[in-house]
Amino acid sequence: MKAVIAGTGSEVPPKIVTNDDLSKIVDTSDEWIRDRTGIMERRVTDEGTATSDLAVIAAERALTSAGISPMELDLIIVATCSPDTLFPSVACIVQDRLGAKKAAAFDISAACSGFNFALSAAAAYIESETFKNVLVVGADTLTKYLDWTDRNTCVLFGDGAGAVALRGEKGDCGVLASYIRAKGEGRDFLVMPGGGTRDPEMKNGRFIRMDGKEVFKFAVHALEDSVKEIIQKAGFTFEDIDLLIPHQANLRIIEHVRKKFNLPEKKVYVNLMKYGNTSAASVPLALDEAVNEGRIKSGDLVVLAGFGAGLTYGSNIIRWR
Numbered sequence: 001m002k003a004v005i006a007g008t009g010s011e012v013p014p015k016i017v018t019n020d021d022l023s024k025i026v027d028t029s030d031e032w033i034r035d036r037t038g039i040m041e042r043r044v045t046d047e048g049t050a051t052s053d054l055a056v057i058a059a060e061r062a063l064t065s066a067g068i069s070p071m072e073l074d075l076i077i078v079a080t081c082s083p084d085t086l087f088p089s090v091a092c093i094v095q096d097r098l099g100a101k102k103a104a105a106f107d108i109s110a111a112c113s114g115f116n117f118a119l120s121a122a123a124a125y126i127e128s129e130t131f132k133n134v135l136v137v138g139a140d141t142l143t144k145y146l147d148w149t150d151r152n153t154c155v156l157f158g159d160g161a162g163a164v165a166l167r168g169e170k171g172d173c174g175v176l177a178s179y180i181r182a183k184g185e186g187r188d189f190l191v192m193p194g195g196g197t198r199d200p201e202m203k204n205g206r207f208i209r210m211d212g213k214e215v216f217k218f219a220v221h222a223l224e225d226s227v228k229e230i231i232q233k234a235g236f237t238f239e240d241i242d243l244l245i246p247h248q249a250n251l252r253i254i255e256h257v258r259k260k261f262n263l264p265e266k267k268v269y270v271n272l273m274k275y276g277n278t279s280a281a282s283v284p285l286a287l288d289e290a291v292n293e294g295r296i297k298s299g300d301l302v303v304l305a306g307f308g309a310g311l312t313y314g315s316n317i318i319r320w321r
């Protein structure tokens with residue numbers, strides 16, 4: 001039994017914040033942000049919108065495109081590190097709002113790697129025939145945790161959600177292999193310190209803190225490793241890959257890996273110019289756009305790979321149905 005991606009969906013908030021907009025509030029410029037990251041603009045939620053609001057819309061679209069009704073769902077996994085509340089999970093809110101009355105629901109916390117982690121878990125449930133129809137959502141609204149006076153972080157992130165509806169099917173298509181890893185010793189390089197049990201009163205602040213240089217070094221290695229390992233694990237070569245969808249954090253990280261493995265530009269999907277780093281949403285949002293643009297056809301071999309806080313990293317390889 002394989003976990004086949006039967007449908008995809010995504011949602012981003014309507015408000016666009018350009019690099020020029022940011023240059024009015026911090027000492028930065030469109031040129032600096034483009035040169036160092038590739039980002040041109042990002043989407044930002046308004047005060048009244050939480051992660052689940054984006055997640056539900058992305059989920060509905062994925063279910064519609066898959067032709068799976070909410071009542072047919074056995075499990076909902078939401079990858080997020082910006083839940084509406086510490087508990088209940090975003091997945092339970094999504095379950096209720098979809099009316100997926102027969103589904104179990106839980107969140108996975110692996111920051112920007114979350115979608116790849118959640119997809120690997122969903123695939124394992126389906127392959128073991130524990131569940132048949134599984135919804136996986138990656139959703140984050142990290143702009144709510146940005147210090148808009150800190151130019152090191154506020155230029156990087158944006159909000160969004162992406163989803164896939166998976167169905168168990170026999171055959172050669174679907175998730176062929178998954179690879180997930182963690183390096184907890186690097187946990188201090190990218191942190192949202194406040195709000196947890198170490199600091200429930202947020203004395204350390206309510207903003208993301210990052211050592212950009214350390215994260216950059218890790219990210220290059222993690223993306224390289226995730227792509228190489230999954231291709232080897234599944235018994236393919238780089239030439240076999242039709243499309244790589246990497247985590248959309250920084251164009252320099254993606255370009256480093258693309259050149260290292262000699263992949264032509266057309267085989268690597270990039271949309272971070274429009275959205276910045278949308279954390280757990282980044283990979284499924286890019287996947288949904290790639291599908292809608294006709295960049296993936298039946299039989300294609302697609303690699304999804306990511307890295308993030310934790311530190312975490314991982315990948316999935318999919319034969320497209």
Ligand SMILES: CC(C)(COP(=O)(O)OP(=O)(O)OC[C@H]1O[C@@H](n2cnc3c(N)ncnc32)[C@H](O)[C@@H]1OP(=O)(O)O)[C@@H](O)C(=O)NCCC(=O)NCCS
Binds near residue numbers: 029210
């Ligand atoms: C954050 C990042 C873009 C910074 O790029 P960088 O090339 O490492 O830049 P540096 O930190 O060396 O800073 C270079 C200079 O630009 C300045 N700078 C930093 N942010 C700036 C900004 N937004 N605008 C203008 N200047 C900025 C620095 O202060 C520094 O100035 P100095 O030379 O006078 O000290 C890069 O480190 C990065 O992308 N890291 C990974 C972050 C990431 O992906 N996080 C999420 C992972 S899931």
